[in-house]
Amino acid sequence: MSLNVSEPAVRSGDLRRVAQGRRSFWATLLIMAAMLGLLGTAAWMNWLDPLEAQIPQRFQLAARIALALAPALLSLILFALLTRKNDMVSRIVFLLWLVTGALYLVTVRPVANWLFPLESWMTALWWSNLLVHFLITATLEMFLVYLVLRFGVYPGGALQTVTDGPIYGAAAALGLATTLSLQPLLAGEISSISDFALWIGTLAMGYTAVGAMLGYFMAQARFKRMHLFYLVAGFLFSTLLHTLFFVLYQAISAQMAQLPGLGGLIFAFVFALMSFLFIYWRLWLSRKDFMRIAALVEIKEEAARPRSLLEDVIHLVETQQIDVRPSPPLPPVQPASTTAAVGEIADLENSWATLIQEQEASHDQV
Numbered sequence: 001m002s003l004n005v006s007e008p009a010v011r012s013g014d015l016r017r018v019a020q021g022r023r024s025f026w027a028t029l030l031i032m033a034a035m036l037g038l039l040g041t042a043a044w045m046n047w048l049d050p051l052e053a054q055i056p057q058r059f060q061l062a063a064r065i066a067l068a069l070a071p072a073l074l075s076l077i078l079f080a081l082l083t084r085k086n087d088m089v090s091r092i093v094f095l096l097w098l099v100t101g102a103l104y105l106v107t108v109r110p111v112a113n114w115l116f117p118l119e120s121w122m123t124a125l126w127w128s129n130l131l132v133h134f135l136i137t138a139t140l141e142m143f144l145v146y147l148v149l150r151f152g153v154y155p156g157g158a159l160q161t162v163t164d165g166p167i168y169g170a171a172a173a174l175g176l177a178t179t180l181s182l183q184p185l186l187a188g189e190i191s192s193i194s195d196f197a198l199w200i201g202t203l204a205m206g207y208t209a210v211g212a213m214l215g216y217f218m219a220q221a222r223f224k225r226m227h228l229f230y231l232v233a234g235f236l237f238s239t240l241l242h243t244l245f246f247v248l249y250q251a252i253s254a255q256m257a258q259l260p261g262l263g264g265l266i267f268a269f270v271f272a273l274m275s276f277l278f279i280y281w282r283l284w285l286s287r288k289d290f291m292r293i294a295a296l297v298e299i300k301e302e303a304a305r306p307r308s309l310l311e312d313v314i315h316l317v318e319t320q321q322i323d324v325r326p327s328p329p330l331p332p333v334q335p336a337s338t339t340a341a342v343g344e345i346a347d348l349e350n351s352w353a354t355l356i357q358e359q360e361a362s363h364d365q366v
Contacts, residue, residue, distance in 0.1 A: 012297040018223050019290035021283070022089075022163045024082030029208075029276060032075045033269065036201040040265040043194040052193040061185060064196055068181035071204040072097055072174050092158050093171040100148050100175030108140045109183075130247055138242035145172045145211055146235060149218055162219050162286050166279050169215020170208045177207035198265050205268040206245045209275035214238040216279050220286065245271055 042048055055063050076097060080090035153159055153168050181200040184191070217234025220226060245268075253264045 012294040012301065015290050015294035015297060018161055019287040019294070020161045020163075021287065022083070022161065022167065024079060025163060025167050026280070027082055028075055028079045031078060032071065033205070033272070035074065036071065036205060036265075037269065039197050039201055040262060043197045044262045046194065048194045048197060049192070060190065064185055064190065064193065065182065067193070067197060068185065068200050069178060071200060072178045075174065076171075088158070089160075089164070089167070092153060093167060096148060096152060096168055096171040097175040097178070099152070100145060100172040101179040102175075103144060103148065104141070104176055104179045108144050112136060112140060129250075130243065133246055134239065134243040137246075138239045141176055142210070142214060142235065142239045142242055145169065145176070145214055146218075148172050149215060154218060154222060159219060159222055162223055162283055162290070165215035165217075165219020165222070166212035166283070167215065169218070170212040173207040173211020173214075174204065176211075177203040180207075198262060202249065202264045202268040205265075205272040206249070209272040210238055210242045210245065212279055213241055213275055216282065220282075223290075224286075241275070 052060075052063075076090075076094055079093060080087075083090050149165075149168055149172060153164075158168070159165065177200075181203055184196075214234065217231060217238070221231040221234070248271075249264050249267055252267045255263070
């Protein structure tokens, strides 16, 4: 290392900032889960069918496009309202959602359609379906999320806390879910609005969970300076979660022939809940580690700080190396006796009489 290059000092304030959580993120997840649950209940109870009948035929496509955009836009608006003190994070979240959704149309989808016969492979055998999901679909989609995070927020100052990784990962993956929700509409496949609502709710929860998992591993690798293999393992784990989600979703939907959409939505809810509980637990452990290191750094900073002049004396007194002796008491005040008081008065009278006689004698002489 050259002489004019110095390693950056680790400050306790930076460590405490990294350990901070973002309650707005968890509040947004809870509210969106409740809203998607209400949407699933409305679809299951066939409350959306009368609404679909009220929509004119020429507005059916526009209504479904608005429904496909609703989960993402509502979550982005809600997160922006809850993070008004940090507008930069909400702007980054919106950009990640928009850029990832747009890049999917020009990267992953053309490659998957032109280079790989996915439909024939996925319908052949169960194990070929699993391999296609893991090796092609999940890998391409999660790699796109990784590239957006790696070149969009990883190198700069956008990652401020360990919680920002799951936030940005969820936003990028939500862009994928939104684009995938629009694909059937762009292809002319229009199903009932109830089935479509259940489908977009399932996609929103599943992709948000796997994207947040990948963002968690990237944030850990960034702030804890993990080895490259840690990030690779996190990518493979997120890809495996993506594969398991869709394979199990198809299996559950096939088993619940009566309510395929509702069964998939319930599975997506449980899957997202378990994933975010795991992420929350791991973030809690990471925050404890950063706070412990921050305390050690503060102790080191206090030891290196110059002491005041009285600090050494106070330390000696506290360790009883210097005996602090009490001040001697004041001498008691002795009351004057009556005899002494009478003698003093007599002396004053004699002195006064002598002084008067001397003044009269001097006057007579004059």
